[in-house]
Structures are given as structure tokens and as C-alpha cells.
Amino acid sequence: MLPFPPFRKRKYSRQKPRSGYSSNQFWIKFNIEGLDAWYHHWREPYHLLLNIPWKYFIILMSIFYFVLNGGFALAYLFGIEGIENAVKGSFGEAFFFSVHTFSTIGYGNMYPTTVYTNILVTLEAFVSILGIALITGLAFARFSQSNAKILFSDVVVVLPYNNVPTLMLRVSNQRRNYILEAKIRLYLMWDEVSKEGNFFRRVHELKLLRDYSPTLAMTWTVMHTIDENSPLYEVDIDTLKRKKALLLTSLSGIDESIDQTMYARSSYGFQDILWDHQFQDVIYHTTDGHRYIDLSFFHQTKPIDS
Template sequence: MKFRLNRLSRKKRERLIPPIQIQVQDGKFEIMGMGAWYFYWRDPYHLLLRIPWTSFLILISAFYVTINALFALAYLIGGDCIANARPGSFLDVFFFSVQTLASIGYGAMYPKTTYANIIVTIEAMIGLVGIAVMTGLAFARFSRPTARVLFSRVAVITPHEAMPTLIFRTANKRRNTILEAQMRVYLMRDEVTQEGQFMRRFYDLKLLRNQTPSFTLSWSVMHVIDEFSPLYGMTSESLTQTNTTLIISLSGIDETVAQVVNARHSYGANEILWNNQFVDIFYHTPDGHRYIDYNRFHDVLPLE
């Protein structure tokens, strides 16, 4: 009987999990709603960390007004229990609640009955806990390290050192340095096993250089397509048929905040251009200096 109840409760919990929708859009294999903040409503902490700042401030303000309104009603139930407050005045007891919750204590209004002192004690405790929680949430939102990394809109397959090579660009948009930056590239595509089972398979792509001690300006990431590469023998049509997607993951230590930062990007099959090359963005000045023109960062040219 106990086992049956556990099975029933487990099935009930599983029904509460919404179905996951998967689709291929613009050549990318995507999970619908992935990363959307409103899917975290069952996890309040992560919800408050993921919602936009405007929504966060609105939600906190609504909660603040609501809690003070509830305590104001509690004071009204006690009758004339607040000194110097107009009898039956909701505004007076509301602003007295605001003063109590924030531990302001101007002294003009104060509790004068045992009932009012009990409510004040409860509200003071809730105020201390609430301020601690809100401070922690605000600090957590401010202290989250973020990376401003630019990825080229497309990746290209072009000869490099007489070998077909997958290349894409990335650049650090901040005027600082990402230390010990590491780049990882994964290939995902649909496959059918020898047993006839469909699966979405992952492959690690070996890069010519997968890390750099100092990522400051730009980085051309390269993968040689040899006989050991998952891209060996593939064509533009086969990439589309197998819903191939490249997943890019960059991590490193932000020199400014001394914390690990991450950035990611993806390329669909239609964003991998064959027999194209990136436009050179390095230029020389007449006095011998070099500079980078980021205006042409995404530009490509077809091979002759």
C-alpha cells in the first residue's frame, strides 16, 4: 500500500512538469522557453535573480506596500491602539507600519496597548528578516559577473594551411582582459544508431588553440576538418538535414572583478558558410602602428 501511494504521488508530481517543446528554427536546434525567467515561478530565489531589474523593483515595491497594508489592517482591528493616530485612519496606521517595518521610529506615533506592542514586535522581526533578504538579493544581482563577448554572426569553412578549416571570430567588447580564457566547441546533430534509435549526439571539436593567457582584442577560433573531425565528409546539405548546431562556450577570469565569467553562442547549419573567408580587420598606419577595425568584424568574402 505504501509503495502504491508513493507511485501515485510520483505520477502526480510528474504531471505538474510542463511538456518541453523542441523545434528547429533558423537552422538551430532550440528548446522553447529555455532560459526564460518566467519559467522559474516555482523557484522564487532563481526567479528574483533572473527577472529584469524593472520587474524586480516593481515586485519588491508591491510586496512592501502589501505587507504594510496588512499590518495597517491589523492595527485597525485593535481599535485606538496607536497614540497620536487618528481613530480609524488607515493612512495613519499605514505610515506607522512603514516606520516600524524600517525601524525608523520618529516618536510622534507609538503603541499604547499590549495588542499594539505584540503586532509591533512581529512586524519588527519581519522587517529585520525582510531587509536581510532584500539586501542579499540585491547584492547577488549586482555581484553576478558578466562577460561582454562578441561572436561573429557566421562561421566559415575555408582552406587554412592547405586544410579545410572551420573558423569563427570572437572579441572582447570590454576594455579589459579576460585571463586564462578557454574556448570549447561542441557539434550537435541528429543521428540514428545501428539499432534504429534516434538520438541527438554531441561531439567535441578539437581546436588549433583552445586557450589563451590573455583575451583582450579578438580571437579567431579554428578547427581543422581532417579524417578525425565529425565534419569530415559533410556538406552544407547534410548539415541541414541532420540539424547540425555548433555550441560555443567561452570561460575565463575577468581581470577587473577577479571572477570567472562565461559566454556562449551557437551557429546553425545555415550560419556556417562554405568556401568563404573573413575580411581582414587588421590594418597598418603609415607610421608603422596597427589597429583593428571592428566595423568589418562580421564581413566575409567568397573564395575565388
């Protein structure tokens, strides 16, 4: 399944300015293999820190904390005699004095005694207020985000439904709660050339048999009928390949657990469309009349009977 543009997995890359471009006309993009599909511009650090995985957020905050305290420790070294009971020339003593100041822990046997050291303490105390406020705000913003746990099928199938070719994909909620007022949209994006010979990338919204569900708790098979009104009518795989077709799907709803709107999306290339296939069933019945879902077969398909 193709990732949503521009979220493509690629190795770390640095984009250098071309000749004639000023420094403010380019930016650094990066992506690291194994970190899912995230990258951002360094000029947008807020979005970067909101979207990177938690472990890398903690690593970055730890680096910020130690680098900042290390910088102040170097400044304290120039006036180490202004710190009572500190060993002269000891970076460790200056570093821990900085940690005490930054964290407002309070001083024990070490405390400032000179004007230079008190000025640094005042400056670090101010920086610590801003730093703690920013880190707390970022952590709260990350915790308050509504992250969807929606599972999209790896492929899209086309098979007859009521004697009409129908395109189908499958979605499921991976959490044990309900998504209320769920809505889904399906779009077809491909290359077109107008009658005047102008090339452009066009997006068609595909009409669905049902694009709304009051509650999404188990699975949902999304269906688009390929009839005379569909842009996919009488289109074969070679046409989709030539036009570089891409299916885009987006789902929104209200997460009942936190009462916030959530969004999820996925995309499919022409090679992800399986003709004359159907999804394997994932809903099973127990002997006592209950139903359960086995998501281990969620992505599996099989050819339809002739």
C-alpha cells in the same frame, strides 16, 4: 544565431498539468518578449531573482515592500485606536505607521499603545529583519556575479586555410580589460541512428587549432580543421539540415578586474554556417604604428575569391 536551449524567446505561457498528474509534477515557466532570454521556475525564486534584469529586480522588490506594508496597514486598521494620534479609519495613517516600523525609522507623533498593536509591531519588526537581510543578500549576490561581456560572431564561416577546409567563428572581449587563461570549446550536436536502429542526440567535441589564450583582449578567431578526423568531413549543408545540426561554443576565463572566473556561451544552427565566406578584418593600423579594433564590422563576412 540560435539561443542556447532551453533559453528560447517565447511569450508568456502557463503549463497546465495533464490528466493523471499531481500538482507537484508540473511548474510554471514564463518568458516575456523584450526581456532578453530569461525564464525560471517559480519553485526556484532564488535563481529567478539572480538572473532577471536589474530593473525588474527593483520592481519586484518595490512590489514586495509596498504589498508587505499594505498588508500590515490593513491589520493595523482593525486596531487603529491602539496607535496614538492616528486618524481612525485612515489607511494612509496605518500605512505610514507600518513603514516607520518596517524601516526602524522610529516613531514621531504616532506610537503603539495597546497589546494588539504592540504584537503587530513585534511581528512586523521580525519580518522586516528577515526581509532586509534577504534583499541585501540578493543585491550583494547580484553585484558579485561575474557577468561576461563576450561578443560572438553571428555566423560561422567555412573556407580553406592552408589548403584544408576550416570552420571559423570569432569572439571578442567588449570590456577594456583582459580575460586571463581563456579557454574555448566547440561542440557539434546532431541526430544519429545507431546500427541497432536506436535514435539519439549525439554531441561531438570538435578539435580546435588553438583552444587556449593566455590573455583575451582583442579578438580571437576560433578554427576547426575539417579533415578525416572531423565529424564534419565530407558533410554538406543538406546533411546538416537533415540531422538538425547545432554548434555549441563555450568560453571561460578569469576576469582580471574582479579576479573571478567568467563564462560565456553561444550556439549556431546549420543555417548560420556560411560556406566559402570569410570574416571582414576588424583590426586596423594607424599612421603612427598603433592598432585599433572596429567592432562595427565584427559580424560582417564576404565571399572568398575563387
